[in-house]
Every structure is written in structure tokens, then in C-alpha cells.
Amino acid sequence: MFDxxxxxxxxxxxxxxxxxxxxxxxxxxxxxxTSGVLNFAQGAMxxxxxxxxxxxxxxxxxFWLALSATLVxxxxxxxxxxxTVLRPLVNQSPMTLxxxxxxxxxxxxxxxxLLWGTQVHGLDLGIDDVPFEVGGVLISQFDLFAAAxxxxxxxxxxxxxxxxxxxxxFRAVADDQFAxxxxxxxxxxxxxxxxxxxxxxxxxxxxxxxxxxxxxxxxSLVVLKALPVLVLGGFDSVAGAIVGGLLIGAIEKLAxxxxxxxxxxxxxAWAAYVVALGFLLVRxxxxxxxxxxxxx
Amino acid sequence: MTTAxxxxxxxxxxxxxxxxxxxxxxxxxxxxxxxxxxxxxxxLTPFLALALAALGLNLLTGYAGQVSLGSAAFxxxxxxxxxxxxxxxHELPFLVSxxxxxxxxxxxxxxxxxxxxxxxxxxxxxxxxxxxxxxxWALTKFGWFSNDSPSGVIDAPPLAVAxxxxxxxxxxxxxxxxxxxxxTLLAIRLLRSQVGRNFIALRDNETAAKVIGVPxxxxxxxxxxxxxxxxxxxxxxxxxxxxxxxxPAGFNLDRSFGILFIIIIGGLASIRGAxxxxxxxxxxxLLLSRLGAALLGDIFNSGVLxxxxxxxxxxxxxxxxxxxPRGLIALVDRLAEPILRRFSRPxxxxxxx
Numbered sequence: 001m002f003d004x005x006x007x008x009x010x011x012x013x014x015x016x017x018x019x020x021x022x023x024x025x026x027x028x029x030x031x032x033x034t035s036g037v038l039n040f041a042q043g044a045m046x047x048x049x050x051x052x053x054x055x056x057x058x059x060x061x062x063f064w065l066a067l068s069a070t071l072v073x074x075x076x077x078x079x080x081x082x083x084t085v086l087r088p089l090v091n092q093s094p095m096t097l098x099x100x101x102x103x104x105x106x107x108x109x110x111x112x113x114l115l116w117g118t119q120v121h122g123l124d125l126g127i128d129d130v131p132f133e134v135g136g137v138l139i140s141q142f143d144l145f146a147a148a149x150x151x152x153x154x155x156x157x158x159x160x161x162x163x164x165x166x167x168x169x170f171r172a173v174a175d176d177q178f179a180x181x182x183x184x185x186x187x188x189x190x191x192x193x194x195x196x197x198x199x200x201x202x203x204x205x206x207x208x209x210x211x212x213x214x215x216x217x218x219x220s221l222v223v224l225k226a227l228p229v230l231v232l233g234g235f236d237s238v239a240g241a242i243v244g245g246l247l248i249g250a251i252e253k254l255a256x257x258x259x260x261x262x263x264x265x266x267x268x269a270w271a272a273y274v275v276a277l278g279f280l281l282v283r284x285x286x287x288x289x290x291x292x293x294x295x296x
Numbered sequence: 297m298t299t300a301x302x303x304x305x306x307x308x309x310x311x312x313x314x315x316x317x318x319x320x321x322x323x324x325x326x327x328x329x330x331x332x333x334x335x336x337x338x339x340l341t342p343f344l345a346l347a348l349a350a351l352g353l354n355l356l357t358g359y360a361g362q363v364s365l366g367s368a369a370f371x372x373x374x375x376x377x378x379x380x381x382x383x384x385x386h387e388l389p390f391l392v393s394x395x396x397x398x399x400x401x402x403x404x405x406x407x408x409x410x411x412x413x414x415x416x417x418x419x420x421x422x423x424x425x426x427x428x429x430x431x432x433w434a435l436t437k438f439g440w441f442s443n444d445s446p447s448g449v450i451d452a453p454p455l456a457v458a459x460x461x462x463x464x465x466x467x468x469x470x471x472x473x474x475x476x477x478x479x480t481l482l483a484i485r486l487l488r489s490q491v492g493r494n495f496i497a498l499r500d501n502e503t504a505a506k507v508i509g510v511p512x513x514x515x516x517x518x519x520x521x522x523x524x525x526x527x528x529x530x531x532x533x534x535x536x537x538x539x540x541x542x543x544p545a546g547f548n549l550d551r552s553f554g555i556l557f558i559i560i561i562g563g564l565a566s567i568r569g570a571x572x573x574x575x576x577x578x579x580x581x582l583l584l585s586r587l588g589a590a591l592l593g594d595i596f597n598s599g600v601l602x603x604x605x606x607x608x609x610x611x612x613x614x615x616x617x618x619x620x621p622r623g624l625i626a627l628v629d630r631l632a633e634p635i636l637r638r639f640s641r642p643x644x645x646x647x648x649x
Contacts, residue, residue, distance in 0.1 A: 038418045088618040094417060095363055099560055100617050102553065106610030114603040224549075227422045235418060269433050273426035277411055280423065284414045 009137045010257050011250055016143035018249020019150045020208060024226035025233065025241035026154065027201035032235045033174040034194045035086065036094055040101040043223025044108035045199055047215075049074055050206030051112045054121040054215045074199030077108075082192040090187075109220055121215040125207060146208045153204055154242065157197070166193055174236070228276035234286030243287060248272045323473055328466045336465040337538075339578055344472040345533040347574035348479055350558040351567060352526030355483060357556070358565035359492065360519035361499025362412055362420060366427035367527055367555040369408075372547035373401040373431060374528025375450070375535035376441050382453045383443060390456050394475070394532055401528020402521040404431070409520025413513055416502070428549055435544035442544075449543045452536035468537040475533060479526055480567060486522065487567075495519055496565075527555075560613055563623025572625050581605055 024042065031039045049070055056066035085100055131138040161167035172180040173190045181187060206215075209222055229248045233240025255271040280286070331340065353367050377400035381393035408427040412420050435441050435448050442448040455462040455471050462471040486492055494515045497505035506512050535542040554577065562573020585601050592600075620626050 038421075085614055085618075092617070092621075095361075096617055096621065098363075098418065098421070099556075100614050102556070103610040103613030103617070106606045106613070108610075110603040110606030110610065114600065114607070118599055118603075224425065227425065231419055231422050263437070267433070270426055270429040273423070273429060277423050277426055280419055281411065281414055284416075284419065286419075 005137065007254075010253050012137055012139060013143070014250035014253030015246050016140065016147055016249070017253065018246040019143070019147040020205070020212070020245075021222075021225050021229045021249055022242045022245025023146070023150045023153070023201070023205040023208065024222050025229040025245055026157075026238060027198045027205065028226060028230055029236060029238050029241045030157075030194055030198050030201065032230075033238075034170055035097075035173075035191050036177075037086070037097045037101060038094070038235065039104075039198065040098065040223065041081075041105035041108055042198065042202060042226070043220040044105035044112070045074070045077070045202035046206040046209065046222065047217065047220040048077070048108050048112040048206075049199070049203040050123065050210035050215045050219055051116045051121070053203070053207060054123050054210065055116040058121065070203055071200065074203055075196045078195035078197075078199045079192045081195050082188060086191055086195075087188055105220070105223075109217070113217065118217065121210075123207065123210040123215050125211045142212070149204060149208065153201065154238065157238070166190075170194060225272070228272040230286075231276040232279055232286055234288040237286070237288035240286055240288035248275070251275050320477070324470075328470060331466075331469075333465040336469040339582070341465075341469050341472050341538045342534070343574055343578040344469075344476045345530050345538050346555070346558060346577060347571045348476045348533060349527050349530035349555050350562065350570035350574050351480060351483055352523045352528075352530060353555050354559045354565065354567065354570045355487075355495070355526065356519050356523035358559055358563075358569075359487065359499060360495040360515070360523075361502075362409075362516065362519060363417075363556075364424040364523070365421055365549070365552055365556065366408065366424040366431075368547040368549065368551035369427040369431035370401045370405055370524045370527040371531030371534055371551065371555075372435060372544060373404050373524075374398060374531030375542055375547075376435055376544075377401065377528065378532040378536065379450045379453070380441065380443075390453070394529060397532050398525040398529045401531065402525035405520045405524020405527075406517050409517055409524075412516045412520065425549075428552055432544050432547060435547075447543055447545070449541060450535070452540040452542075455536060462537075472533045472537045475529060479529060483522075483526065484567060491515070491518060499565075557609060557613060559623075561609075561616060561624055563625035564621075566623065566625050569623045569625035572628065573623065576624065580608075584608065 024046065027042045027045070028039060031037055031042075052073055053066055053070040056069055057063065061069070081104065085104060086097075089097055089100055131140050133139075161170055169180070169185050169190050170193070172183070172185055173187065177187065180190075205222075206219065209219055213219060225248075226245075229241060229244040231244075232247060233242070233244025252268055252272050255275075256268050259271075260267045327336070327340065349367060349371060352370075353364060356362050356364055374397045378393050378397035381388055381396050382390065385393070404427070408424060411423040415423055439445075439448075442450050455468065457471070462468055487495070494505070494510045497508070497510050498512065498515050498519070502512065505515075531547075539546070558573035558577050559570055560573075561576055562571070563569025581601070584605055588601060588604065616623060
């Protein structure tokens with residue numbers, strides 16, 4: 001007999017962990033939308049933010065001070081990246097820029113661990129990870145908290161894009177770089193702002209993931225969890241990142257529980273990729289991605 | 297990757313040929329006798345394996361423009377396939393299992409290259425990651441691949457060709473060298489044919505290539521196949537000539553990135569670039585550890601070494617992409633040009649007359 005309650009529990013757990021994936025994916029989308037760069041360094045930024053925050057807290061810096069200090073550091077990082085990496089590489093092919101972010105991820109990972117050491121840090125955000133029951137289904141309190149944070153973040157960004165001048169500039173640049181330049185928008189400034197925004201997303205995601213997994217090198221590997229999400233949702237859609245994250249989270253958990261035993265388990269490593277790939281073969285630009293127009 | 301390919305050199309004898317002849321003479325005639333075991337085993341053999349792997353990836357990424365982030369998977373497929381051919385087919389000559397392993401890698405490569413027919417750019421790059429994770433998982437999960445050894449560790453069989461066993465540091469080096477030289481010659485041959493030109497057309501403008509009648513489907517799959525074949529053979533060298541005991545965990549994402557970095561640093565779409573990049577990637581950590589130990593002493597432990605290595609390589613990649621997207625080889629060429637011009641003139645004149 002099929003155990004529906006268990007199924008729903010797995011599904012809800014998957015959806016909630018999917019929120020965490022979305023959180024990482026949103027950082028990618030922000031940068032991809034406005035500058036056409038697939039920023040592989042997003043994972044490294046996440047690690048860097050979480051590691052900096054934890055190390056500050058461990059050295060006795062109060063929570064809010066550490067948070068603001070890390071925020072400032074991420075802003076500086078965003079501006080530095082724009083200055084030293086993006087500006088000299090303007091007008092290069094997307095692949096060149098992607099490779100540059102690969103290099104960037106190595107630099108940030110190396111620097112983060114050189115600065116703060118390679119040991120694992122525990123991170124306590126003050127939220128108990130106690131599951132509670134809703135209609136017979138166990139739900140993790142921490143996951144709900146993460147979902148709430150993600151929801152707030154997305155809403156803030158949505159409002160920001162909708163109602164501020166900087167947000168308008170973001171959308172203009174995302175829509176058409178040349179037109180944006182022609183009406184006098186300063187691309188470098190927009191890019192610095194968008195990398196800063198991605199840095200903030202990285203900080204939030206880093207803290208949540210860090211509280212879950214412990215702050216350590218493997219944190220930068222969550223980037224690999226976010227890639228299938230992006231493929232599924234489309235690289236340039238925030239909505240896609242959210243829906244894609246939820247889908248991947250749910251599919252991954254369900255596959256591990258129901259399909260995994262057929263292969264002897266451990267399929268989490270690639271299940272998401274296979275699903276994303278299969279999907280791509282049907283819709284090459286993802287769920288919400290922009291259609292590519294082919295011209296010679 | 298809009299770098300123009302080098303114009304294919306004519307059949308004249310140039311300084312290039314002379315340089316290669318000198319290098320080969322040294323590689324076969326001097327190094328086996330003069331090199332210490334340490335140099336051969338820890339520097340030259342891994343260099344040869346990496347150079348071959350980078351050459352394979354360069355065919356796919358540098359020439360055909362399809363970025364792959366899963367090269368280590370094909371290294372692993374090559375290594376484990378050769379191991380199994382050697383183990384399961386009785387008295388199969390090692391050369392046959394080497395080529396068969398390359399073919400298995402090529403088949404797997406074509407399989408994972410299928411998405412390239414519909415996907416481009418980042419979507420394709422992400423899909424090659426699937427190969428990376430899937431292969432590593434399969435090799436660890438299914439004991440059959442490693443003859444049921446714990447955590448998938450395999451030990452290298454002896455490298456025996458036509459009754460001669462290539463044992464010892466010198467033997468393994470010579471074996472690797474020969475495999476690399478032959479594969480490189482074949483790759484050069486391929487690149488100068490119509491197929492090679494199709495690769496470049498595909499890279500430079502896929503839609504335009506399609507319009508002028510380049511068979512995209514065949515060209516893409518061929519690029520994946522040939523590239524994986526060479527990377528697979530490099531995997532056999534890496535596993536059997538260099539490490540001699542390997543486990544699937546050794547073929548991780550970092551290894552894939554390492555090979556990609558070799559071609560970015562050495563030079564995309566350049567065979568000499570792949571070789572130079574591999575040399576750099578092998579020598580650089582050794583130099584850095586010596587330098588660090590000399591300058592900083594005990595603070596410079598292995599952890600610090602690894603991190604500073606990451607930082608320098610990352611910075612180097614960004615720096616090269618900004619300043620010289622054609623890689624170190626373009627830099628070397630530019631420096632060597634005035635010297636070479638002096639030598640090449642009389643040489644080419646003598647062959648023309």
C-alpha cells in the first residue's frame with residue numbers, strides 16, 4: 001500500500017530544501033540577467049561571507065556588528081570584482097567571462113580559507129532545528145525559517161526592482177545593454193550594484209546553508225546544487241530560479257527515496273542533473289528562460 | 297573564444313620543426329639517461345598525462361568551442377575501462393586494451409555529448425557536469441568496475457607491449473612519451489583535415505557553419521568522441537603510468553577544472569599551448585612550495601600552500617583572460633619571434649631552392 005503521509009512528508013521536505021537551492025540560484029540570476037555572466041564564483045562568495053561572519057562571531061564580535069561588517073565586506077568585494085574583472089573584460093564572449101569567474105572562485109575560496117583557516121565552524125543562528133507536526137506531517141522549523149527568509153528576500157528584491165531608480169536601471173540593462181548605454185545609464189555602476197546585491201544574497205544563503213551544514217569548504221559546492229536549478233528555470237528568470245529550486249528539491253528527495261533503492265542509493269549526486277538535462281532536451285531555454293533567436 | 301587559429305603551416309621545414317626535433321631528441325635521447333627517478337616519476341610522467349588530457353579537451357573546447365567541465369570523468373572512464381579489459385579478457389595485449397579503453401571513453405563522451413545537439417554555451421557546460429557526477433558515482437557504487445575492491449581502488453597492471461615490460465621510472469616515462477607523441481601527431485593530422493576546419497567553423501559561428509553546410513550533428517559528436525578518446529587514453533597514462541593506484545574519488549571536479557585551466561593558461565586552440573600549460577601546472581606547485589618554504593619557513597605548510605596555489609592560479613587565469621586571451625603560448629611566441637625570424641629565414645630558403 002502506498003504510504004501517502006510518508007510521500008507528503010518527503011515532498012514537503014524536498015520543497016523546503018528546494019527553497020535553499022533557490023536562494024543560491026537567485027544570486028546567479030541577478031548577475032546573469034544584468035551582465036550575461038554565469039558567475040561560478042557565487043558559491044565561493046557564499047563560503048566567503050559565511051566564513052567571515054562566523055570567524056568574526058567566534059572572535060567575540062556581537063551578532064549584528066558581525067553581520068554589518070560582513071555586509072560591508074561583500075559590498076567591497078562586489079565593487080572590486082567589477083573594477084578588476086568585469087570592466088577589463090567588457091565585450092568579451094560569455095564563455096570568457098565564465099572562465100574568469102572560475103578563476104575568481106579559486107581566488108575567493110583560497111583567500112577565505114587562507115584568512116580564516118580551513119577548520120569546520122559551527123554556526124548557530126538561534127533557531128532550533130526541531131521538527132513539528134502539521135496534520136500528521138513532520139516539518140523542520142529551520143526549513144520553514146529559511147523559506148520565510150527567502151520569501152522576504154525575493155519580495156524585497158521584487159519591490160526594489162519595481163519601485164527604485166536603481167531597480168529601473170537594473171531592468172533596463174537586463175533588457176538591452178546597448179539601449180541602456182545609449183540613454184546614459186552607467187553600466188559599471190549598475191554592475192557594481194548588482195554584484196553587491198548578489199553578495200548580499202550570498203551572505204543570506206551562506207548563513208542559512210552554513211547553519212545547516214557547518215561552515216567549511218564544501219559550502220562552496222552548493223553552487224553545484226544551484227546549476228541544475230538554473231538550467232531548469234532558465235538562467236535569466238528569478239521566478240524560474242524559485243520554481244526550479246522547488247522542483248529540483250522535491251524531485252531530488254522523491255528520487256532518492258523512491259528510485260534510489262533501485263540503484264543502491266546515493267543518486268542525489270546526479271539525479272537533479274539528469275532531470276534538468278531531460279527537461280532541456282524538450283525545452284532548451286528552461287522553463288522561463290528567454291528564447292534564443294538565431295542570426296548570422 | 298574568437299581567437300583565430302594559427303594558419304596551418306606549409307610543408308616547409310621551419311624553425312618550428314627544428315625545435316620539435318630538438319625536443320624529441322632530448323626527450324628520447326637525453327632525459328631517460330640524465331633524469332633522476334624523482335624527475336621522471338613525479339614531474340615528467342604526470343606532465344605527459346596531463347598534456348595529453350589537455351590536448352583532448354582542447355580539441356573539444358579550444359577548437360570546436362564546446363566547453364566541458366567533466367574531463368576528469370573521461371580520464372576515469374579510460375582508466376577503469378583499460379583496467380577491466382586487462383583483467384577480464386585473457387591475454388589481451390596491453391596496447392589493445394589501451395585503444396579499447398579510449399574507444400569506451402569516446403562512446404561515453406558521445407553519449408554525454410548528445411545534449412550538445414540541442415544545447416549551447418552554459419546549458420551545455422552544465423550538462424557536462426552530469427558526466428562528472430554520474431561517472432564518479434557509478435565507479436564507486438558498482439563494485440564490478442573495480443573488481444569489488446573497497447571504495448573502488450584499482451592497481452595498475454604492468455605496461456607490457458610486444459613482450460617488453462615498461463617498468464621502472466624510465467620505462468613508464470618512455471611509454472607515456474610514445475603514447476603522447478603518437479596521439480599528438482594524430483590530433484594534428486585531424487585538425488588539418490576537413491574535420492578540423494569544421495570544428496573551427498562550429499566554434500566561430502554555429503549558425504553560419506550550419507548555413508554553409510557543415511554537418512553540425514556529426515561534427516559535434518565527432519568532437520566529443522575524439523576528445524573523449526584522447527582524454528580516456530590520458531586517463532590510462534595517469535592511472536597506470538603515473539599514480540599506479542587510483543580510486544574514483546581522485547577523478548573529481550577539481551581535476552576537471554585543473555585540465556580546463558591548463559588550456560586556458562596554456563592557450564585555447566593550440567596544441568603547444570596545451571603542452572606548455574600542462575608543464576606549468578605541474579612545475580608551478582613545486583616551485584611555489586620551494587619558494588614559500590624558503591621565504592616563510594614553517595608558516596608555509598601544506599594547507600597554506602594549497603590555498604595560495606588556488607589564489608595564484610585563479611589570478612593568473614583572470615590576468616591572462618584580460619591581457620592575453622590566447623594564453624602563455626602566445627606570450628612565448630611573441631617573445632621568441634625576433635629570435636626565430638633570424639633562424640627560420642635561411643632554413644626555409646634552403647628547402648625552397
